Amino acid sequence: MPAELYLIPVTLGDSPVSHVIPGFPLEIINKLEHFVVEDLRSARRYLRKAGYKALFDDTEFYLLNEHSKDEELGEIIEVLAGGNSMGILSEAGVPAVADPGAELVALAHKRGIRVIPLVGPSSILMALMGSGMNGQSFCFHGYLPVKNPQRQNRIRQIERVALESSQTQIFMETPYRNNSLLEDILGCCREDTLLCVAADISLKTEFIKTKAVREWKKDIPNLHKRPAVFLLNRM
Amino acid sequence: MPAELYLIPVTLGDSPVSHVIPGFPLEIINKLEHFVVEDLRSARRYLRKAGYKALFDDTEFYLLNEHSKDEELGEIIEVLAGGNSMGILSEAGVPAVADPGAELVALAHKRGIRVIPLVGPSSILMALMGSGMNGQSFCFHGYLPVKNPQRQNRIRQIERVALESSQTQIFMETPYRNNSLLEDILGCCREDTLLCVAADISLKTEFIKTKAVREWKKDIPNLHKRPAVFLLNRM
The missing domain is CATH 3.40.1010.10 (Tetrapyrrole methylase, N-terminal domain)
Structure with a gap:
């Protein structure tokens, strides 16, 4: 063989x-x-x-x-x-x-x-399935830049693609930087852009929610040290 | 509950x-x-x-x-x-x-x-895993246009992104059109662009191969009615 x-x-x-x-x-x-x-x-x-x-x-x-x-x-x-x-x-x-x-x-x-x-869990794929966002066209960007203004610029650029094309935009961050990434997303994106946060996928503490940036701002989850995937799309 | x-x-x-x-x-x-x-x-x-x-x-x-x-x-x-x-x-x-x-x-x-x-097979994810192409940045485009010149134009546009950014470009076709899509890919793309063809994923007849367009032209597989995923990237 x-x-x-x-x-x-x-x-x-x-x-x-x-x-x-x-x-x-x-x-x-x-x-x-x-x-x-x-x-x-x-x-x-x-x-x-x-x-x-x-x-x-x-x-x-x-x-x-x-x-x-x-x-x-x-x-x-x-x-x-x-x-x-x-x-x-x-x-x-x-x-x-x-x-x-x-x-x-x-x-x-x-x-x-x-x-x-072989088949097994992929946090990216499971986040996409669970997001309710466009699964006919999507893009994974890996890790965004760590520093600003680079990171904020990249978020704005990614959001623009989502708004123009309805293609789901997916990215992630090392878990101890998730809260600061979320802060930048909520600070940069439009009020009515849809954000899905998918954390602790397949674990007991699994958290997958999709809502408008405006809604997230009212109730910001603590993602510190929880593996997470972030997805953007338009309403 | x-x-x-x-x-x-x-x-x-x-x-x-x-x-x-x-x-x-x-x-x-x-x-x-x-x-x-x-x-x-x-x-x-x-x-x-x-x-x-x-x-x-x-x-x-x-x-x-x-x-x-x-x-x-x-x-x-x-x-x-x-x-x-x-x-x-x-x-x-x-x-x-x-x-x-x-x-x-x-x-x-x-x-x-x-x-x-829940976890299970995704031909897109498994094709990406098995392709050996960039898995840190990738884009799925779903189904390409059925007719030409639209389809050929779209293939050229997708190839351009792959060559410029090294982002893996993924797309598919209904199985009975696979051979004509493959023909268009081989006709449109540069000789040294990398193409992965992933067909019959997880089945006994699974076929996953990545090589340059130039190499594919020497030995074109028959994909008729076999579910397949196509991936492009640069060398």
Whole structure:
């Protein structure tokens, strides 16, 4: 059998595995001895929670994160090309979408190695589903600039696209900056622009609400350290 | 308990339920007596396949598709507002993303009804994961115009954004038009633009490949009647 690269989903925070991960990814995990991970400790913890049975002494882990160099990526692809199937997983959600992994997948395509995406939770997709906003046309912008006036300018620019085209605009922020991002959104956007805030997706504390900026200003939620996705569109 | 609106995932074609649907959505299905569906017959077939146990005589189904009128939507929301939890499902994949459902979700937000997205397969998300293209910034355009020169112009416009910004551009077509869309992509785009074709996602015949337009021209796959997603980016 030629080697395959599996894109393995991970729970978003502390939700039970069966809430968000189908049986097939759990079967696949138990067939693999090679994993590409963002962080060794949390990857091992997740694999155990997901029912991985093998001894970790017999398992090879390869680190891949924002500090990884091209040569490390090159070493990983050689292991794959040498006939060893691999799973890649990030800290939460699905790899390669707003998370590391895409470069390894791209290299796999170049080497003719089959890539197999598996189903699991994506905060971006679930936020979009739950927002009630246009799901026929949408755009994800990743993280906005941290500083102002750059961030405020970017929010205004993104809002303009939403108002002109009705295309849903999606972005996020590292959780400890969510409150300041929300403050900028409410400060910059028009009173009748629709904002969806989707926080703690798939967790017990899940919070998904869509209303006009004017309405949000009356009751501002505390999003500090809660993973969140923000979506804008017109009424 | 106040009523809740669940966004219920459906398999993409004939794949086994356990491949792509976690346990939690299957539990939820069995607690519901009200379903909003695109097509009655296929919704019933899927619910049985997913382990729905109740008699259909005791279950209420509400049709919601492109022919639905505002008053029908209004009737559905009154059932929810009356305290009846509901599940909404489309023909395949997750509702409200490139499928009906968003309008009902938007109405639920207006009425203060909690909306709960559940995890399942999305061909758009899985295509993006499997493409190896930029997953930090991407845009989904839905269906392109059917006729030319409109379609070719739109492809050129979409390619321009990809080349200028490195933002992954995603679009799709009804399966029986896939071959003619692929022909237009290969005819319009630059030789070194990257194209990912992702067809039959999560099925046995799954086909996900990313290569330059120049390479695709040497070996054009037959996509007739195979559900597919197309992605463009620069090298």
